[in-house]
Amino acid sequence: MIISGTHVAERIFEETKMIVSGLGVRPGLGVVLVGDDPASRLYVGIKERRAEQLGFVFRKESMSSIATEDDIIAVIDNMNADPSIHGIIVQLPLPAGLDTDRIIAAIAPGKDADGFHPETVRTFLFGDRDSIPVFPSAIMELAKSTGSDLSGKKGVVVANSELFGNIIRKAFEHEGIMPTVIPASEADSRIDELSAADLVVTAVGRPELFSRSIFKPGAIIIDGGISESDGRVRGDVGSEGDDAGIFLTPVPGGVGPVTVACLLRRTAMLAM
Numbered sequence: 455m456i457i458s459g460t461h462v463a464e465r466i467f468e469e470t471k472m473i474v475s476g477l478g479v480r481p482g483l484g485v486v487l488v489g490d491d492p493a494s495r496l497y498v499g500i501k502e503r504r505a506e507q508l509g510f511v512f513r514k515e516s517m518s519s520i521a522t523e524d525d526i527i528a529v530i531d532n533m534n535a536d537p538s539i540h541g542i543i544v545q546l547p548l549p550a551g552l553d554t555d556r557i558i559a560a561i562a563p564g565k566d567a568d569g570f571h572p573e574t575v576r577t578f579l580f581g582d583r584d585s586i587p588v589f590p591s592a593i594m595e596l597a598k599s600t601g602s603d604l605s606g607k608k609g610v611v612v613a614n615s616e617l618f619g620n621i622i623r624k625a626f627e628h629e630g631i632m633p634t635v636i637p638a639s640e641a642d643s644r645i646d647e648l649s650a651a652d653l654v655v656t657a658v659g660r661p662e663l664f665s666r667s668i669f670k671p672g673a674i675i676i677d678g679g680i681s682e683s684d685g686r687v688r689g690d691v692g693s694e695g696d697d698a699g700i701f702l703t704p705v706p707g708g709v710g711p712v713t714v715a716c717l718l719r720r721t722a723m724l725a726m
Contacts, residue, residue, distance in 0.1 A: 455600075455701045457674075459708040462599045466715035467508070473722040474508055481725040482511035483567060483718070484533040484542045488526060489519035489549045498545050501714055508718060511538050519549045526552070527560040534562040541567030541721035567721045579620065583628045588720055590618075590625050592712035593655055593676050598629075600674055600701045605630035607652035612690075614638045614658055622655055662692035666700065674701040678709045 474481060483505050487498050498514065505512045513536070515529045526544070533542050542565045548554050555572075563573040569587030578585040586594070597604060609631040611622040619635035626633040631653060636644050638658045648654055649668050656664065657678035669675055679690030689705030703709055 455699065457596050457599060457676075457701050457703045457708065459596065459703060459711040462595055463711035463715040466595065466712065466719055467504070470508055470715070470719045470722050473719065473726075474510075477722070477725055479725055480509055480511050480538075481718075481722045482513065482536070482539040482541070483721045484513045484515070484536070484539040484565075486515050486517065486526060486529055486533075486542070486544045488517045488521055488545070488552070491547070494545045494547075501717065504714055505718055505721075508722075510718070510721070513539055523552055523556060526557050530557070530560045534560075534565060539565065540725040541565055541717075543568045543717070565724065567717055567724065569720065575617070575621065579624055586625060586628075587621060588716045589678070589709070589713055590621050591716045591720075592709055593622065593678060594625050594629065595712055595716065596676050596703055596709065597653055597655075597674050602652075602672075602674060602701075604653065606632070608632050608634070608650060609653040609655070610634045610636060610648055610651040611655040612636045612638055612641050612648070612658055613656075618657060626653075656690040658690050660690060661688035663690040665692050666694075666702070669700045671699040672701075675703070676709065677703050677705050680705060680710075 485498055485501065487494060502512050502514065517526060530542060533539050542561045544557055546554065558570055559572055561571055563571050566574045574585050609626040611619050613619040623633040623635055634647060636647065641663060645668055649670060651673060653674045654669065655676045655678060659679045659681045661681045661683040675691055677689035677691045681688055687706050691702060
């Protein structure tokens with residue numbers, strides 16, 4: 455049972471249109487793009503098209519791959535001071551050698567469109583559910599779109615990042631889901647926990663790390679792992695095998711479109 459990210463994204467876009475119609479101002483999104491990574495350029499292009507469809511101001515600053523951290527922070531400071539820009543993102547990943555944490559921390563917390571500024575994350579982890587970062591927000595939107603009652607269910611998140619695992623843990627708790635965080639390095643040895651879960655979020659970036667057949671019937675699987683293999687974009691969950699009647703997000707077409715929609719909704723709300 456495929457969970458269509460496109461359908462969920464369109465619903466969120468409609469919600470965002472309603473927010474924008476009541477603002478009295480055009481929301482502004484600023485994007486800092488560093489380097490020539492083709493995937494990053496593609497993702498920024500998608501955000502630009504969708505933002506313009508909603509009537510946003512869209513400001514893109516493209517920078518050379520040899521830009522220094524201070525160069526990038528100077529651009530962010532300029533956007534922080536620009537009253538027409540209500541939300542700012544730095545497209546990731548950045549070129550090797552740049553301190554991503556330092557650069558993200560330069561965004562004014564009140565203009566943190568992605569929701570991964572340290573202050574935003576801290577606020578969310580201390581219980582403010584409205585501060586949920588965009589990517590985890592998209593994951594939860596997809597899970598809830600199945601219509602399943604999530605309260606009291608067993609949830610597992612498999613991730614490379616301890617911080618990301620803790621954010622999803624907190625998102626689960628807000629929905630009454632009993633959370634377990636599995637580091638990506640332990641995924642192979644903890645298949646039993648994945649097999650018993652009602653909701654699994656995986657964001658490892660290892661192509662076809664899990665077979666569909668390991669999940670129990672009716673489980674909701676949100677595949678946020680994106681990687682390229684043999685010229686194809688693949689998720690963490692394999693495309694072959696018995697799916698046992700699970701709910702599954704496709705890659706591509708699952709988490710990606712919903713993340714863009716949540717980004718624009720958050721930017722519109724920052725403009726309020």
